[in-house]
Amino acid sequence: MPTLETTVDGLKLPNPFVIGSGPPGTNANVIGKAFDEGWGAVICKTVSLDAEKVVNVQPRYVRLRSRESNEIYGWENIELISDRSFDTWIDEFKQIKDKYPEGVLIASIMEEYNKDAWQEIVGRCEEAGVDSFELNMSCPHGLPERRMGAAMGENADILEEVCGWVMEVAKKPVWAKLTPNVTHIEDPTRAALKAGCQGVAAINTIRSVVGVDLETLRPEPSVEGYTTPGGYSCQAVMPIALRMCMEISTCIDKEFPGRTLSGIGGVETGNDAAQFILLGADTVQVCTGVMKMGYRCVAEMKDQLLAFMEKHKFETLEDFKGHSLQFFTTHADLVKRQAEARAAKKAAHEKEKMIKEDAEWDGDDFVEQSDALARG
Ligand SMILES: Cc1cc2nc3c(=O)[nH]c(=O)nc-3n(C[C@H](O)[C@H](O)[C@H](O)COP(=O)(O)O)c2cc1C
Numbered sequence: 001m002p003t004l005e006t007t008v009d010g011l012k013l014p015n016p017f018v019i020g021s022g023p024p025g026t027n028a029n030v031i032g033k034a035f036d037e038g039w040g041a042v043i044c045k046t047v048s049l050d051a052e053k054v055v056n057v058q059p060r061y062v063r064l065r066s067r068e069s070n071e072i073y074g075w076e077n078i079e080l081i082s083d084r085s086f087d088t089w090i091d092e093f094k095q096i097k098d099k100y101p102e103g104v105l106i107a108s109i110m111e112e113y114n115k116d117a118w119q120e121i122v123g124r125c126e127e128a129g130v131d132s133f134e135l136n137m138s139c140p141h142g143l144p145e146r147r148m149g150a151a152m153g154e155n156a157d158i159l160e161e162v163c164g165w166v167m168e169v170a171k172k173p174v175w176a177k178l179t180p181n182v183t184h185i186e187d188p189t190r191a192a193l194k195a196g197c198q199g200v201a202a203i204n205t206i207r208s209v210v211g212v213d214l215e216t217l218r219p220e221p222s223v224e225g226y227t228t229p230g231g232y233s234c235q236a237v238m239p240i241a242l243r244m245c246m247e248i249s250t251c252i253d254k255e256f257p258g259r260t261l262s263g264i265g266g267v268e269t270g271n272d273a274a275q276f277i278l279l280g281a282d283t284v285q286v287c288t289g290v291m292k293m294g295y296r297c298v299a300e301m302k303d304q305l306l307a308f309m310e311k312h313k314f315e316t317l318e319d320f321k322g323h324s325l326q327f328f329t330t331h332a333d334l335v336k337r338q339a340e341a342r343a344a345k346k347a348a349h350e351k352e353k354m355i356k357e358d359a360e361w362d363g364d365d366f367v368e369q370s371d372a373l374a375r376g
Contacts, residue, residue, distance in 0.1 A: 002309035004040075004302060006317050008260050008282045009173035009198040011104050011131055013040040015305075016273065016317060017298050020264050020285030021046050021108035021134060021177070024295070026082065028092035032099060037295040038302070041104035043285065046081035046136040047089045048110050049121055053146070054083040062210045062220045064236070075234040075288045076210040078221060080142045081110055081149075086121075090128045097129035105129075108177070110136040113147055113158065115165045122170050132172045134262075135163065135197075137188070138179035138204030140231045150204070153179040156191040163195035175262055177201040178248075180237075185244045186251045193252070199260030201285065202248055203241045205231025234266055234288040241265025242279055249280025249322055268293070270304025277317055278324040 004015035019025045019034045019042040026045040034042045048054070056079060064074030082089070096105055107130040111117040122133065137153035144151035152158050153176075163176055176192035178185060180203040192200050209229050212219045219227045245263045252259050263281030267273055268289040276284045289297060314320045329337075353372040355361060361369060 002306055002315050004305060004317065006040075006282065009132065009175075011041065011173060013104055013283065014038070015040040015298075015302055016277065016281075016283040017301055018106070018262065018283050018285045019043055019290065020287035021136065022287040022291075023079075024287060024290040025108075027084065028095050030295075031092075031096050031105070033295050035096075035100045035103040037298055039295070039298050040283065041106055041131075043106040043108050043134050044082075044089070044093075046108040046110045046139070047084075047086060047121075047125075048081055049086050049117055051083050051085045054080045056080055056083055057223045059221045059223070062230075064210055064234075072292055073234060074210065074232060074236040075291075076208050076221070076230040076232050077205070078141050078223075078228055078230040081136065081139065086124075090124060093125065093128035093130055104131050106132045106134050106175075108134045108136050110139070110143065110148055113152065113162070118162060118165045119169045122166055126170070126172055130172065133166070133170060133174045134201055135166060135174060135176045136204075137162070137192075138177050140179060140181055140205055140207040141228060150179040150181055150207075153177075153188055153204075154182055156187045159188050160191035160195045163192050163197050167196035173198040175199040175201045175260070177204055178244075179204050180240060180244055180265075181207045185247050189248050189251050190255065193256045193259050197259075199262065199282070200248060201262035201264060202244050203237070203265045205233045206237055206240065208232035234292075235268060236266065238266030238272065242275060245276055245281055246279045246325060246328060249325055250328070252280065253322070253325070268297070270301040270306070271308060273301060273305050274308045274320075277321050280322040280325055282317075282321065
């Protein structure tokens with residue numbers, strides 16, 4: 001019987017399904033619901049020391065639907081980090097850990113470019129009992145106006161410096177959450193891991209404009225007639241997330257063996273999770289999927305992942321983590337492999353045509369059979 005249990009950076013998880021930072025981890029009540037439903041770990045909505053600077057707008061989501069089925073496949077948000085006070089969060093972290101001592105609670109944190117602030121938030125969250133950290137270096141909207149979030153994550157030097165500040169004081173494991181809005185995801189990966197982070201998490205949302213209303217001629221989501229580019233998530237981003245997951249895992253294998261990756265982006269099923277793990281992820285996070293399907297979806301995800309493991313006779317996640325990375329190569333190598341395969345097929349075909357006794361001569365294949373027997 002396969003098991004989904006896994007230990008990542010010393011954190012013991014009952015399964016690899018983690019609530020990604022966002023509305024599904026936005027207060028003690030919903031975090032408790034996630035543990036009750038069996039999620040492997042919960043990352044809270046990103047918290048900061050001074051929530052008074054965080055002012056959200058309505059509406060702040062836009063969903064894209066399939067023309068045929070009406071199913072939601074894309075989701076843009078212009079939501080900021082948590083607007084709840086830091087003191088409230090500290091109380092709730094304590095309450096959650098009291099009620100769910102075994103539950104793995106990960107604090108997503110974000111601060112301005114200020115060493116004292118980063119070190120203070122780490123210390124205070126640790127005192128409240130959180131199990132580990134995810135550094136939000138990646139929100140693509142709103143916060144970069146204050147040089148936070150993706151404004152840090154897009155600059156590998158700043159990212160390395162800030163991760164270094166955190167690593168000077170953190171006693172718990174730290175993942176840096178990366179933005180996909182960069183040309184080479186290996187650059188921020190190296191920066192975070194060089195600074196000593198135990199792992200990285202990717203991807204946050206992709207900077208996007210989901211559309212323009214053809215009646216009003218206003219882009220969406222329209223707030224008093226205006227908008228700002230947002231972050232794209234949901235099923236539609238999974239191919240980009242998988243590509244980045246593959247690149248990050250390859251970089252980890254070559255340069256930082258033993259460090260970890262939390263894969264994120266469009267996960268809605270156990271089979272989606274299996275693909276992230278095959279490309280090297282240790283855990284998978286789900287955010288928009290929970291907003292579409294509710295917390296209970298984890299039960300089906302777990303069953304599907306177990307069924308995949310049973311089918312392939314994998315006992316543990318480690319048995320197939322990164323298995324599919326070996327099948328990536330260069331285009332030039334694909335051309336070479338194809339030429340070799342075709343030549344081998346032709347040779348086999350010719351061998352097949354080589355008659356062994358006179359009864360095998362055939363009127364239709366006569367010339368090919370003669371050819372196969374000939375030299376020169
Ligand atoms: C409405 C919404 C709010 C989000 N808020 C946060 C946040 O506060 N901090 C963060 O690190 N990521 C945030 N995210 C990003 C998600 O954690 C995740 O990285 C991204 O949405 C891709 O995964 P998904 O397709 O499973 O949603 C948010 C996403 C959504 C849709």
